[in-house]
Amino acid sequence: MQKDSLAMSLPGGATALIAPPLPPPVTRSFWRSSVRRLLRDPVTIACLTVLSLIVLSAIFAPWLGLDDPFKMSMVRRLKPPGTPGHLLGTDELGRDMLARLIYGGRLSLFMGVMPVVLATLIGATLGITAGYAGGRVNMAxxxxxxxxxxxxxxxxxxAISGVLGAGVFNSIVSLTLVFIPPIARVAESVTTQVRNQDFVEAAKATGASAYRIVTGHVLxxxxxxxxxxxxxxxxxxxxxxSGLSFLGLGVNPPNAEWGLMLNTLRQAIYVAPLNAVLPGVMIFLTSMCFNLVSDGLRGAMDVKA
Structure with missing residues (x-):
């Protein structure tokens, strides 16, 4: 892989370094060696383990013997962590915090991953089309x-969520629209580099169709x-x-979601601070693990020529 890197801006002002594409076509051995390097990274493995626990607990929440996350009791509201029967305490309506956090992971993870998946499919298609076609198509x-x-x-x-209204579906639509442009820009940039490689020119000289070249060489x-x-x-x-839910533009109550839980517990920050910060801890832990896994993935695939 070439030694120069492509710097791209992340939403929110952060910067990510994206390694340029390999000059020759990527083979199965590349993916196998990338997986081996990834598995030798202890930080990445630790983060993958934490994420696996969070994801699996969210998926199998109904079979973990947890309390009903929607069952309210004004008698037991804002119980501190360690209360018998409530390992992480209760929220402002007396609902079990552990059950709310685990069930809340379902919506939080879904709303975090699904927009990126959809944006990747749409943005990559637009970027590859623009990068390979060039000219007026690229410009448009x-x-x-x-x-x-x-x-x-x-x-x-x-703004998009405000126009569409609150709800899980509308939040996913708004986030997808936000992430399509940067992904399309990355896809267009690396496709433009690959389009000018010798093996693509050789494929064109043999009379291969654009579809075959894109799927067989460029992609x-x-x-x-x-x-x-x-x-x-x-x-x-x-x-x-989570921020959209905190502002009332995402998940609607009484559904469990980490951003919404932060919103409803913010008034209890001085009364039960440990209970109030638990959803924020989950957001921080999950997002940090995904960031570190992304760094490990980049390092595993960044093979120097």
Missing amino acids: IMRTVDVFYAFPSVLLAV NNVIAPILIYASSLISVSIVVA
Whole structure:
């Protein structure tokens, strides 16, 4: 892989370094060696373990013997962590915090991952099309995408959610629209580099169709940088989605979701501070783990020539 890196701005002002595509077509041995390097990274493995525990507990929450996350009791409201029968205490309505946090992980993870998946599919398609076609097609697609860069990402997500209204589906739509432009920009940039490589020119000389060239040569070489960049957006998506719920533009009560739980518990910060910060701890822990896994993924795929 070339030694130069491509710097891209993440939503929220952060910066990610995306390694350029490999000059020759990416083979199965590349993916196998990347997996081996990834598995030798202790930080990445630790973060993957934590994320696996969070995801599995959210998926199998009904079979963990937890309290009903919607059962209210004004008698037991704001019980501190360690209370018998309530390991992490209760919230402002007497609902079990452990059950709310685990069930809340379902919506928080779904709203964090799904927009990135959808944006990757749409943005990568637009970027690869623009990068390979070039000319007026590139101009039309990328100038349309650039319009979204005129607005701060978080503000754009809030504005779209405000127009569409609160709800899980509307939040996913707004976040997807926010993440499509940066992914499309990365895909267009690396596709433009690959398009000028000798093996692509040789494929054109043999009379191969554009579809065969893109799927057989271009896609193999651009998929790694796109996946690396997309993985770095998951943590941003989780934080922004939680922020929308905190502002009342995401999940509606009484559903459990970490951002919404932060909102409802904010008034109890002086009475039961440990209970109030637990949803924030989950947001921080999950987003940090996704960030570190993304860094490990980039390091594993960044093979120096």
